[in-house]
Amino acid sequence: MKIYILLVIASFTFCFPEKVAPNSTSPPYNAIFNFGDSISDTGNFLKSGAITHPFIGNPPYGQTYFKHATGRCSDGRLMIDFIAEAYGLPFLPPKLALTKDQNIHTGVNFAVAGATALDSKFFVEAGLDKFLWTKDSLNIQLDWFKKLKPSLCTTKQDCDSYFGRSLFLVGEIGGNDINYPAFAGNITQLQATIRPAVEAVIKATNDLIAEGARELLVPGNFPIGCSTFFLTSYKSGNKEDYDESGCLKAFNGFAANYNKQLNQALETLRQKNPQARIMYADYYGAASRFFHAPALYGFTDGALKACCGGVGPYNFNSSTWCGQSGSNACPNASTYVNWDGIHLTEAAYRSIAQGLVNGPFSSPPLKTPPIKI
Ligand SMILES: *[C@@H]1O[C@H](CO)[C@@H](O)[C@H](O)[C@H]1NC(C)=O
Ligand SMILES: *[C@@H]1O[C@H](CO)[C@@H](O)[C@H](O)[C@H]1NC(C)=O
Ligand SMILES: *[C@@H]1O[C@H](CO)[C@@H](O)[C@H](O)[C@H]1NC(C)=O
Numbered sequence: 001m002k003i004y005i006l007l008v009i010a011s012f013t014f015c016f017p018e019k020v021a022p023n024s025t026s027p028p029y030n031a032i033f034n035f036g037d038s039i040s041d042t043g044n045f046l047k048s049g050a051i052t053h054p055f056i057g058n059p060p061y062g063q064t065y066f067k068h069a070t071g072r073c074s075d076g077r078l079m080i081d082f083i084a085e086a087y088g089l090p091f092l093p094p095k096l097a098l099t100k101d102q103n104i105h106t107g108v109n110f111a112v113a114g115a116t117a118l119d120s121k122f123f124v125e126a127g128l129d130k131f132l133w134t135k136d137s138l139n140i141q142l143d144w145f146k147k148l149k150p151s152l153c154t155t156k157q158d159c160d161s162y163f164g165r166s167l168f169l170v171g172e173i174g175g176n177d178i179n180y181p182a183f184a185g186n187i188t189q190l191q192a193t194i195r196p197a198v199e200a201v202i203k204a205t206n207d208l209i210a211e212g213a214r215e216l217l218v219p220g221n222f223p224i225g226c227s228t229f230f231l232t233s234y235k236s237g238n239k240e241d242y243d244e245s246g247c248l249k250a251f252n253g254f255a256a257n258y259n260k261q262l263n264q265a266l267e268t269l270r271q272k273n274p275q276a277r278i279m280y281a282d283y284y285g286a287a288s289r290f291f292h293a294p295a296l297y298g299f300t301d302g303a304l305k306a307c308c309g310g311v312g313p314y315n316f317n318s319s320t321w322c323g324q325s326g327s328n329a330c331p332n333a334s335t336y337v338n339w340d341g342i343h344l345t346e347a348a349y350r351s352i353a354q355g356l357v358n359g360p361f362s363s364p365p366l367k368t369p370p371i372k373i
Contacts, residue, residue: 027088028367029215031107031166032080034092035141035204036173038073038113038133038343040080043094045113045134046071052133055323056113060308064333064346069323073113075307075333076346080109080169082353086369087167095144104151107166110141117174117200118193126189131180138173138204149211163212167366170205172219172283174198174262178254179342182230194258202265209276217362218266219281220259225252226291228306228314228341235313245291246304259284279362286352286361287344290337297351300335307336307345316341 034040046057046069055061061069065076071094072078081091084107092109093102114133116123119140123132153159177197181189205218224230225248234248243249263280270278289296294303301307308329310320320326322340330336334347344352350373355361357369 027370029087029089029165029167031105031162032084032087032089032092032169033107033145033166033213034080034109034111034169035138035145036111036169036171037115037176039111039172039175040078040109040169041071041073041094041111041113041115042078042080042092042109043071044096044109044111044136047094047096048112048134048136050113053114053321055321058323060329061323061340063329071113073343074339074346074349077349078346079349079353079356080111082350082373083167083169083357086353086357086371086373088370095141095148104148108145108148110144111173112136112141114176115141115173116177116180117171117197117204118177122177122193122196123180126181128180128184128186128189131183133176138200142204142207145208146211153212159212164214166213166215168208168213168216170208170216170218171201172221172281174201174258175221175224178221178224178258179229182224182233182251185233190254194254194261198258198261198265201262202269205266205269205278206273209273214276215279215367216276217279217281217356217366218262219283220262221255222283222287223247223252223291224255225249226287226304227251228304228309228316228338231304232312232314232316232341233318247291255284277364279364279366281356282361282363283352286355287337287348290348290351294337298334298347299337301330303337305336306338306341307333308340314341 056073057069063075084091089106092107095108095110112134115136117138119137120135153162174197177193178190181193230248230251266278266280290299291303306315308322309315310317310327333345336345337348339345354373357366358372359365
């Protein structure tokens, strides 16, 4: 009897999937297209040769989940991987590693580690070219998408219907536009880069809407004053420079300023494009929780030191990167927020992804996923 009822339900569900359970069985997003930098690169930079930073291709990168280095700048999955999982989609294939017969209809990842929102020309002119990891800026990633588009959909009607159920992530990108002047120690340049970087993110978001995107998530920057890299490079003897979490106030201020300008510009973009749903992802708020109360999120080894790196006050040393000989990794990355000095651990990324997908760190909220992560 039980089996009979199950069979009836199963065949009913099979024949009339839309009618039986329109929302619970069909995920709201059928595809994800991602643009960005190392926060979401799932292999493009490594595939392109990773000449300026080959260490990400070495162990212990990837050790926690994939058991080998995949080109992701972490010990395991990134936020984009958790978001794809939540919507029942496969991990996004990196654009530069697509094979001839690969299914691209569930999404593609255009992000490249080290990428900037502004074109490389801007940094070359500012004398910062030696710091650039890659020249595959946001505009180049957009061109890749435009070239691929005819393989995704053809007629306007076809594209409208397909992109209506596609999620576009525009970033996080813009973080490196600030990082490169910081690497060079030029704070004047850092501050001068904020506005043009925000404008570049907005222009790309607008271009994607013109291409047919309707659901867009645009992330802001992290609290970079709590980043291992900044804490090491800008270590200060002056207690006043730090907040109660041990983060550098000035650098958190630069990130907050970037986010404020981005939010204002997104509001204008929403008014101009009522046909699109433009969401803001609050990486700053989501990550700040870890620094205020690390143990509450399982980060029992503290939030400021890197799990993997060279000798230094925060387990980071720019002459011995994680993955280079002489570096050391902690036994269990899930008790750390920071993975390699610049990037976060899988555990931290999972927690932020939960805060985006399940709320409250995306506004307006992402569509409800079939699986809570
Ligand atoms: C820092 O950047 C500013 C603005 O681009 C530039 O005028 C200045 O020469 C730079 N300073 C150094 C030390 O490179
Ligand atoms: C970084 O490592 C080098 C040796 O490779 C060492 O001389 C230097 O003191 C270290 N830096 C810090 C900040 O500890
Ligand atoms: C790592 O730490 C997490 C959180 O404390 C724990 O759940 C997990 O079992 C640990 N893994 C190993 C391999 O020790």
